[in-house]
Amino acid sequence: MGEENGNSGSGISQKREPAIRFLVESALRSVLSKSQSDKPRSREEWVAYLAEAMISESETSHHAAISSLVASGVSSEEVFQKYIPAVSRFLGEMWVGDKASFVDVTVGAARLQALFRNKAQPGEAGWLTRSIPLGQSVLMIVPNFENHSLGAFVAADQFRRHGLWVHMAIGLEDEEIAALIETSGFSLLGITAATPKSVEKCRKIVEYLKTKVEHCPPIAIGGFAVEDAEAVERVTGADFAVKSVREAVERAELSTVAGSALLDA
Known part of the structure; x- marks a missing residue:
């Protein structure tokens, strides 16, 4: 039939x-x-697109979104140094504007941090090449009262690209931070501050370290809360407040890899 x-x-x-x-x-x-x-089509649309992918229920959608961004012609360096920090700020704005829950933002931030942790180490293949350390080191301090640590990871990656060793101190007590400084040869201490309240609380840490550590390295305050650098310096007592890693490197007069194409955090 x-x-x-x-x-x-x-x-x-x-x-x-x-x-x-x-x-x-x-x-x-x-x-x-x-x-x-x-x-x-635009950078702003990509940032919003990536932010939505970061809080998606899918465990792989954010990887696919980043792959699409790279496929569109954006370099992997720009993804990490420009887009991811912008996505972090966008997630914060979504939370403040009640467009995302605390859980959503927490999940998104964790995925962003994982992207940095999972990048290739020196000598391995990866999205970013690393600079050879020049012997100087930086201690990145994320205080125990600070809920947002992504900025510190971004800054740490920038310092490494300048050829500096970076040690992360997350949620340590003041005494533990002081002990760590005493047993290490840090050239700079960086404290992250995401909000004005964090800036006020950083004063206690700065006072303690400068009082208890015999040879205390320069202390820099950085983060989203640094809008008026001079005001932050007055409030905290830090040696300087900065808006970028490049500025911190210059203010602390650290030796960096010469001739590198370095981007500000």
Whole structure:
């Protein structure tokens, strides 16, 4: 019976095949067109797109989103040094604007931090190449009252790109930080401050370290809360407040890798 209808067992008559093929092709073109129109076009749209992927229920969507960004022509260095910090700020804005829950933002921040932790180490293949350390080191301090640590990870990666060793001190008590400084040859101490309240609380840490550590390295305050650097310096007693890693390196007069294409954090 299939042969009598001319469908040769396909279940579709030969007369109907061209029409069905046309409908399928039209549907595919429509899907492709929609996919292309939905693709982010501007940097702001990419940041929003990545932020949504970071808080998605899918465990892999943020990796796919970043891969799409790189495929669009953005370098992996720019992804880590420009886009990820922007996504972090965007997530914070979503939380403040009640567009994302605390859980959503926490999940997103954890995934952003994981991206930095999982990057290749020196000598390994990865999205970013690392500089050869020059012997100087930085202690990045994330106080135990600070809920946002992504900025410290971004800054730490920038310091490494300048050729500096970086040690992370997350959630340590003041006594533990002092003991760590006493047993290590740090050239700079960096304290992250994400909010004005954090700035006020940093004063206690700065006072303690400068009082208890015999040879205390310069202390720099950095983070989203540093808008008026002079005001932050007055409040905290830090040697300087900075808005970028490059500024911290210059103010502390640290030796860095000469001739490198370095980006500000």
